[in-house]
Amino acid sequence: MGDIRYDVAIVGAGPAGLxxxxxxxxxxxxxxxxxxxxxxxxxxxxxxxxxxxxxxxxVDDFPGKAPVExxxxxxxxxxxxxxxYVGFTHKNAKFDNQPYNCHTVFRAQFDKWxxxxxxxxxxxxxxxxxxxxxxxEGDKVVGIRTDRPEGDIMADCVIAADGVNSFIAKSLGxxxxxxxxxxxxxxxxxxxxxxxxINDRFNVSGxxxxxxxxTGSLFEGAEAMAFLYTNKKSVSLGVGMIxxxxxxxxxxPNELMESLKAHPAISPLIEGGETKEYLAHMIxxxxxxxxPRLFGDxxxxxxxxxxxxxxxxxxxxxxxxxxxKLAAQTYLEAAEKGDFSADTLSVYADKLQESFVMKDLKKYxxxxxxxxKNRHLLDKYPKLINDAAFELLKVDGISKQAKQRSIWxxxxxxxxxxxxxxxxxxxxxxxx
Amino acid sequence: xxxxxxxxxxxFKVDEVGGSHLAIKDRSLCVECEMKQCLYICPCxxxxxxxxxxEVSINYDACVECGTCRVSCDNIDWRYPxxxxxxxxxxx
Numbered sequence: 001m002g003d004i005r006y007d008v009a010i011v012g013a014g015p016a017g018l019x020x021x022x023x024x025x026x027x028x029x030x031x032x033x034x035x036x037x038x039x040x041x042x043x044x045x046x047x048x049x050x051x052x053x054x055x056x057x058x059v060d061d062f063p064g065k066a067p068v069e070x071x072x073x074x075x076x077x078x079x080x081x082x083x084x085y086v087g088f089t090h091k092n093a094k095f096d097n098q099p100y101n102c103h104t105v106f107r108a109q110f111d112k113w114x115x116x117x118x119x120x121x122x123x124x125x126x127x128x129x130x131x132x133x134x135x136x137e138g139d140k141v142v143g144i145r146t147d148r149p150e151g152d153i154m155a156d157c158v159i160a161a162d163g164v165n166s167f168i169a170k171s172l173g174x175x176x177x178x179x180x181x182x183x184x185x186x187x188x189x190x191x192x193x194x195x196x197x198i199n200d201r202f203n204v205s206g207x208x209x210x211x212x213x214x215t216g217s218l219f220e221g222a223e224a225m226a227f228l229y230t231n232k233k234s235v236s237l238g239v240g241m242i243x244x245x246x247x248x249x250x251x252x253p254n255e256l257m258e259s260l261k262a263h264p265a266i267s268p269l270i271e272g273g274e275t276k277e278y279l280a281h282m283i284x285x286x287x288x289x290x291x292p293r294l295f296g297d298x299x300x301x302x303x304x305x306x307x308x309x310x311x312x313x314x315x316x317x318x319x320x321x322x323x324x325k326l327a328a329q330t331y332l333e334a335a336e337k338g339d340f341s342a343d344t345l346s347v348y349a350d351k352l353q354e355s356f357v358m359k360d361l362k363k364y365x366x367x368x369x370x371x372x373k374n375r376h377l378l379d380k381y382p383k384l385i386n387d388a389a390f391e392l393l394k395v396d397g398i399s400k401q402a403k404q405r406s407i408w409x410x411x412x413x414x415x416x417x418x419x420x421x422x423x424x425x426x427x428x429x430x431x432x
Numbered sequence: 433x434x435x436x437x438x439x440x441x442x443x444f445k446v447d448e449v450g451g452s453h454l455a456i457k458d459r460s461l462c463v464e465c466e467m468k469q470c471l472y473i474c475p476c477x478x479x480x481x482x483x484x485x486x487e488v489s490i491n492y493d494a495c496v497e498c499g500t501c502r503v504s505c506d507n508i509d510w511r512y513p514x515x516x517x518x519x520x521x522x523x524x
Contacts, residue, residue: 164499187475275441276523277521278439
């Protein structure tokens with residue numbers, strides 16, 4: 001690898017690492033990014049919605065020529081049960097105004113493009129290389145070791161953006177092993193459909209797109225989160241579940257995926273489609289309380305590696321981009337002082353605290369615990385609401401008052417009045 | 433759709449030289465294991481019971497490196513494939 005001393009060494013060419021690389025390279029910093037895949041994005045997966053705002057200061061004319069699929073004008077939220085759903089929809093002509101709020105993307109293509117922006121700005125990206133460990137000098141990170149012969153890279157500062165499995169954060173002792181209840185597994189299929197068929201089925205035209213978020217009991221009483229996002233000539237259909245729940249309910253991810261595809265609300269939307277790719281990836285959903293230490297002497301942690309996912313709002317890549325940007329800015333300030341100690345790099349945590357990243361993660365910090373302790377919130381309520389809607393809308397000679405009484409009785413039997421009040425209070429306290 | 437047909441759609445570069453990046457630390461623990469979650473939790477069916485040997489076999493060439501097995505079971509020795517090997521998604 002030639003002369004192997006850089007100002008900054010970044011582990012992982014995903015959104016966090018690449019946004020840091022772009023900001024640093026633009027400022028004239030000598031920066032190297034190590035990526036284990038064949039090309040940046042080749043091992044990266046997400047549901048598929050990328051928010052535009054975070055690109056300010058990274059790629060200002062975004063989307064420009066970036067490989068984006070559709071801009072989202074309508075968002076549907078469904079509480080699902082075995083054969084039904086109760087939904088809420090927001091469609092707004094304002095989402096048709098540029099710059100668009102968000103687009104669907106394919107990460108293998110998007111990250112590749114983002115890497116080209118980094119290279120264009122002057123960063124060096126080395127693919128097909130695994131970072132095996134940080135190089136230490138006492139407690140200070142002074143570089144990274146790779147699986148290439150003579151593959152040590154020395155740097156003033158290392159940014160670990162190595163994703164959900166982050167071995168760097170683990171080996172530095174910044175976090176313990178990932179907990180079964182703090183990570184979800186998401187599986188997804190890209191299902192090819194004719195562009196016109198998508199436009200007709202989702203009532204959109206041009207590059208307009210629709211997202212559907214679903215929650216409820218999808219599969220043998222286990223709580224899952226699912227989504228369907230429209231791309232130009234395909235839809236991304238996926239489902240995620242906390243790993244602890246999957247183990248407990250004996251769930252096979254592919255069977256879960258197949259049951260989603262067979263759901264009466266989904267199957268007509270993908271009918272005639274051809275699966276192009278099957279994907280799986282872990283989602284760090286532990287939230288604020290499960291975040292690792294974010295900085296140390298000569299090192300900062302960004303993106304998924306730092307558990308920066310807002311599961312409530314299906315945001316992650318924008319948190320990653322923002323954290324990469326803030327890590328880069330922190331480095332620039334530290335370089336002026338010529339000091340990369342933990343004390344100086346603590347500014348990174350301050351910047352995160354001041355940004356929406358930590359504010360949002362803090363806001364929902366008790367949610368994972370709430371859902372874990374109150375499984376019925378995602379299991380019983382969607383079912384009760386679906387049953388209630390069906391009962392109210394079915395005309396069968398029974399008076400509305402009798403129907404209301406029976407719905408109420410069912411709710412009291414299933415959950416109980418006091419518990420419902422408590423649940424409402426808890427939910428309001430946690431997400432309100 | 434069968435899992436085999438889905439796996440066929442994924443791009444892989446299998447490390448024939450380096451071999452498996454996955455291993456079981458202590459096979460005797462598998463014999464005592466009641467949950468056997470590795471057999472159903474993997475989205476790609478990497479872990480199977482080898483009827484002849486009566487032990488868990490690892491089809492590492494179908495691994496998409498998600499890490500779910502690692503989080504699910506402490507008895508799995510999990511590392512990344514060598515640089516450039518393993519899954520390479522087309523869409524992602």
